[in-house]
Amino acid sequence: MAGGSGSSARTGVRVVVVGDKGTGKSSLIAAAAAESVPEKVPPVHPPTRLPSDFYPDRVPVTIIDTSSSLESRGKLNEELKRADAVVLTYACNQPMTLSRLSSYWLPEFRRLEVKVPIIVAGCKLDLRGEHHTTSLEEIMGPIMQQFREIETCVECSASTMIQVPDVFYYAQKAVLHPTTPLFDHDEQTLKPRCVRALKRIFTLCDHDMDGALSDAELNEFQVKCFNAPLQPAEIVGVQRVVQEKQPDGVSDLGLTLSGFLFLHALFIEKGRLETTWAVLRKFGYGDDLELKDDFLPVPTKHAPDQKRYLLLDAISQSVELTSEAVEFLRGVFGLYDIDNDGAVRPAELEDLFLTAPESPWREAPYKDSAETTAMGNLTLNGFLSEWALMTLVDPRRSLANLIYIGYGGDPASTLHVTRRRLTDRKKQRTERNVFRCFVFGPKKAGKSALLNSFLGRPFSENYTPTTRERYATNVVDQLGGTKKTLILQEIPEEGVQKLLSNKESLAACDVAVFVYDSSDDYSWKKTKELLIGFARLEEDSGYGVPCLLIAAKDDLDSKSLTVQDAARVTLELGIEAAIPISMKIRDPTDIFGRIVRAAEQPHLFIPETETGRNRKHYRHLVNSSLMFVSVGAAVTIVGLAAYRAYAARKNT
Template sequence: MVKPLQPERSRPLTLRRPSYSRPVHPRRHTGVRIVVAGDKGTGKSCLIRTAASNKFRNKIDSVLPPQRLPIDLFPDIVPIRIIDTSSSVEDSDKVDEELKRANVVLLTYACDRPETLQNLTTLWLPRLRRLKVNVPVILVGCKLDLRDEDQHVDLEPVMSPIMQQFHEIETYIECSASRHIQVLEVFFFAHKAALYPTMLLYDHESQTLTPRCKRALKRIFVLSDRDRDGALSDDELDDFQVKCFNVPFRRCELLGVKKVVQKNLSDGVNEKGLTLKGFLFLHTLFIEKGPIETTWAVLRKFGYNDDLKLANDPIPHLKRAHDQSVELTNEAIDFLKTIFNEFDGDHDGMLQPCELEELFSTAPESPWIENPYKDAVERNAFGGLSLDAFLSEWALMTLLNPNFSVENLIYTGYPRDPSSAIRVTRRRHVDRKKQHSERNVLQCFVFGPMQAGKSALLNSFIGRQYSEAYNPTDEDHYAVNVVDIFRENKKYLVLREISEAGVKKLLANKESLASCDAAVFVHDRSDESSWKASCELLSKIVGHGEETGFEVPCLIVAAKEDQDSFTMAIQEATVVSQDMGVEAPMPTSVKLEDFNSIFCRIVTAAEHPHLSIPETEAGKTRKQFRRLIDQSLMFVSVGLGVAMAVRFGAAKKNGAARKNVSG
């Protein structure tokens, strides 16, 4: 009547886990939340009440309050909370919320009502997928005692196609609350599935490890392979066993492990020891034949959580002001250069897609497969990255998400303290006082109306060919590259294109310009309306900076020089730049490839943040008012100083006179 969570089979090998070395499970404090759902009348509440009280009651409340099982009922000593749910349509939203909070879901059907089993596949399991409830599921047949005793039911052919269709199902079991048949077993399997879920480690359809599990185990193998010879020697295997389970291998066990691997996988063992293929094969056996806890114990010992990512933040909380940024240190950059050369197998100075995939094969996934990193640098015709493009991607990732960047450094083998990989830059208002920025990564916001040429500017920056096709930018996108000002002055410049619609959202945040080192305003010089729209954006951004105290250097770019220019727009742009105190508009043409000097000028403006700061009339008035206030305060303070001096002098004179009289 039951399919065990891990079928009992002959076990040719095991890694010893003595009871005294059982690791503390990460859910020790949070516990396991089991949500029970299913059709009305399938026995949900009776099952829960019998498990919690060890007594069967036929008449109970339609929906029970949350129940708890004894904390020491199962070996892992983890609190278990069971949530009953309603089958009424009017409670559907509440049930959905409970399902979303579950660590494991029990879906019940009545053994004497076949239609309730069918409803699991047509209603309940699709519902879980629609809600994106990505947790283990156990199918529970209740009321086993009500099934006709003369009717023999073989569950395997019934459940097998269901489990093939819905891989989230961990197992199935049938029980009887009234006769106390396999009631506690139901919750044992649920508890075990929540603590040691199979679906995260193993794909039942392909009968292979999941990609993320394989990547995590590969990293563990690499870390355990101290001499980097591609195999775990007997000593390395012994150290691995002690690290994970606090006990060394016995000689016969070690030989038995390698014998089983070699018997099933010819290249799983070589003259140096257990290969990566053999290591992965071992864990496939643990998952298929049990105990799955072995693989989970290894993963958690090496710091992985239930999502197969590093459980703890790689760096402590970074204390930084809004106008400070984060960059990689020279130590981290040197490490990245080393691994670039190491994985550049054909020594062509490029990391081809297969080489880049191998480099990130010990991370949960490649970090640059989605935006904002996917199209932020240019690749060659074969999708390869140069060293500059490779380092530029890391510079962008560190700027936008320092923790994520350091996490991926760790995945790729960064050997030093993670905190040594990054540094927090000096505050920008200090840079303005010192009239120089020491940052190696500079961020420039690119503003402009639609079809002004913003995207073309970003594409030209990373060497992407010009295209006549117009693709409107719906969300911010990035381009990053290296800019050489002088031989010893190499900077990473990040261009962030902000859509016209995105400006309103940007200005809603008081600190939105704090992360901006320079701003560029692009307009189509052949279109009067383009210039007016760009000028309005310039006024808004400058005014926002003056109000919030986050003023930034600004540059004006007159794009599409190859087209007939609108003369009035050129004159107005020149006047506006003079009035605001910024450089004259820079004419450019992507078609004519006349853009190289722009990026150098952006970097120069960002490096000297006290220059190219535009002022609005309101800003000038505000500055004059502050100056008058400061002067008034100075006069008042001088007057008070003089008055105090006079009073002090008079007091001193009177004191001397009294002294002479007394004398």
Template sequence: MVGRSSFGDRKGVRIAVVGDGGTGKSTLIAAMASESFPDSVPPVLPPTRLPHNLYPDSVPITLIDTPSSLEKQGARNEELKIADAVVVTYACDEPVTFDRLGTYWLIELQRLEVKAPVVVVGCKMDLRDEDQVVSLESLTSYLMQQFREIVTCVECSAATLYQVPEVFYFAQKAVLHPVGPLFDYERHAFTDRCVRALRRIFVLCDNDMDGALNDEELNEFQVKCFNEGLQPTEVARVKALVEQNVPEGVNSLGLTFPGFTYVHNIFLKKGRTETFWAVLRKFGYDNDLKLRDDFLPVPSKQASDQSVELTSEAVEFLNGIFRLLDTDKDRSLRPSEVDKLFNTAPESPWNDAPYKDAAEKTDMGYIPLNGFLSQWALMTLLDPPHSLANLVYIGYSGNPASALRLTRKRSVDRKKQKTERSVFQCYVFGSKNAGKSALLHSLLGRPFSSNYTPTKVEQYAANVVELIGGTKKTLILCEIPEDGVLKLLSNQDCLAACDVAVFVYDSSDEYSWKKSRDLLEKVVRHGELTGYRVPCLLIAAKDDLNPYPRAVIDSVKVTQELGIEAPIHVSMKSGDSSNVYNKIVNAAEHPHLSIPETEIARKRKQNQQLLHHSLIFALVGAVVTVVGLKVSRARSVKKNFSA
């Protein structure tokens, strides 16, 4: 399997050349540009652009000469920070300049946090004392072990033009076809992401899903990646080589996954990273071994109060994937089964916040279908590109553009007094220890715990809520820490993605009630100022405790003044949720109701109505006047005519 890759999406490669003064930096660049040894060069050359067709990838290269003096160190450092690759030079006839690589230059690159690949280049090879010749490998092996950013070492001579083109070819190649994402030198094995990418490619090419690539599938793979087929003798030769070195790499059906990875390992051993990357890029991967943006047609929001949801086609695909993974038919997935699902993705997306522990699980830690679908709904709401990418990683074979849909603006939903959304996001406000986390845990079916741990960052809980009539909606609760409210409200569009805001207070605690009322006022005021007015509900938690009398009276009064539903009393400890999740979803499904209206807003509306009525009266008056004038004129004309 052979071929040449392309990297047409990159506009150019910028290579900075650094090193001690007199090591031959400027002469190396001048010799490369003119293909001849220059008689003299200035101390520092201006940026030098090489022809784009100089190397097979046809990507333009710009060489940046840098000063060695301390007084111009700032300018040099700025160039290093924006370089795609760095060439560090030493003089082959001056051993002290080689020693300076490890004691100064490479340490300086690390200090500047330069992430670009490094090529170590020995210049003036023709001037080296023949009695002091040592192999390049023995000279540089320790250096490469100490500084992992070094991708290769090479020696050259500008005077004879020996290996001068190779210097910048290796530097360009390190940028366009990097080894780092593919191979872990410490483990002497492919990186985890590389293995996962190869597994996905293997699965996609295994059309008959028998766990092996037969001759026809191998040929299709070759044509897809390199636009040329394989002769039967070539296929036989590849399989014979694999079987000789990796017996489990071939079986009666064809090339297995271990054999597939071995073939790609050969590419690396032979230094043909461009061939390896040709395969990866044909299947959509970027240098981070993630799918490129052009492979992910995510619908673009036209307004902040729109959101993205999975289409019915994508949900049906996920239902099928769940059934396929649920081999023991217990209607839940074990952690190992979830890991297997994502073994063709760069990593499992649900191992970290905000997705970890955000969905329903059984007592054994297994995830049921509702929890599985809710987790995908949450990921789609919070990070649509990430969700779409993972759908593709796990095998979504439909058009990626058909997997996600853009919802109607929430402001339009409120005007039309209905919504077509199937996923609702609810912000949960309240004081510390008011019962917010218990509300989230109960949605996920978790037992009540009296242990209190204050929430310091936003927490999510997502689950399916079944309504009367069997309709199912996904409810996502986002707990806002008390200390994080001001930061949240500092963002003008913070309520744009909110379908319902609930305010939880400990019904037995005076401070908790007052804080909840204060938060309600802040959110309502913010909504009126920004135009993102959302339905609001009050939740009186810990209803099993003796109530704070004033809270009972005040809460009813506040809801009446704002024109919203009376407080919902719940006790998660006693298992009395008062159907609170259905009530939240109901408020989201009727977005024009439960929207608080302050006295100021009410007066503003009245003034607008008065102004509107005044304009109507004025318009009617004007029409009457015009009609009267026309009648008067008509009578006058008639009178004159009669005379």
């Protein structure tokens, strides 16, 4: 396997040169720019640009000189923030400048949170005494162990032009072909994300899926990545190298995954990172070892009938998986449901995402948000619901993971942008298959119990406060055999104000549910405040969010005054009466089906305050008046025209 440059899509690399006074910074830059020994060097060299053809990657390098004086410290810090790489200099004939690297400069970079590769350059090599016998590795080894951000070290001389171009070549290379994402120097192994990316690439190139790259497949891979075929003797040579160090790296069928990974670790160990990066970038990976945006055609959220669109329209739409993507996922689930019991184990789920940067559902909001069996295995409904949730909250990540796990069709055919919610309200129906429901309520109202019941989990008497937004997603069977995915988003009491302070947050909501403890007057009081406040806000925003009121803990004694007040409030707001439920005794109320129906028929469940009704009545009067004026004006114009026609006939 031969390697090319594989440079990233960068248009330039900015290198900042830093170091103690008198270590040769300006002379180093002048020598690199002129490609000759400099005659006269300014105290601080002006910004210098090495042309794109200076190095093989054909990416221009801009070099910034700095002053180490106290007065220039602010400017130095600003330059460090803009740097793609740093060249840190010391003078080979001044040991004190070497010790200053670890006593001052490198700790200072950490304090300033400089997160770019550092190249250490020992300047004035020609002035070091002949008696010096310590090797560069002995000098820099301990420092590099302590400061892993050092990419490499090189000694040079501007006076004799020894290794001057190499300094900035290594700086450019460290930016274009970084080591950190690929290799763990402590463990001397490829990093997990790198392994996962290479596994995906291997799988894509193993067309016959026999677990090995045949000579033909290896040659096709070589042409794709480097535009040059491998000769038969070269293939034999590659396999021999692998077999000597990694016996299981080659089988009778060809190069195995083990051998493929070994080769890339070998390239990196030998400093040929550009080879591995060429492969990764050819298959769409960026420096973070995730697929770049160019490979992820996430649809724009705007109505197809609008050439220009407002932010409001974009927010009031959502993204769903297409039927084609859902069928692909059903097939994937079947492959991993080995015992055909309708569920996949956590270990099998991890295996599914072995070709993704990481398993996407380990953390919030996906962790514990879907239906599982009593053994903790993810059901098919749970699996598809997790994908629906990821597509709703992060379409780009959902599309990327579809590709990571092997979707080979047109990526643009996997996601669908829904119609605007405002259009749904006007048409009094929706075409959506996934609904997002905000769940509001005070502490101990029963919000978490509602979410747990939705996921089929047993009721628990233990109270655990919800401190952050939590999701529960599942499939809801509707009359007529249709299925909709419902996503419940529990809003902690402390988070309500923040959420509702931004009116646009309502645009993402298909239906809002307000839960209160029917046995607690205070719980109802807080919920009533929330419901009325929400109704006023949604009237101001114009989004028209349907609302349902849930009287939880119906197994306890309900307060009669609370029941009466709740009936009065729902009547005044024009929404359905409070729905009594008990998660403890699991009453047969089809609460989740009712939530979906409210989302499907939003016009029947939108609350309206007295102020809102008065405002609507006023608008109706104004519109009627305008209509009357318009009709009157039209009659006047028609009459005037008729009179003029009569007068004209009379005159003739």
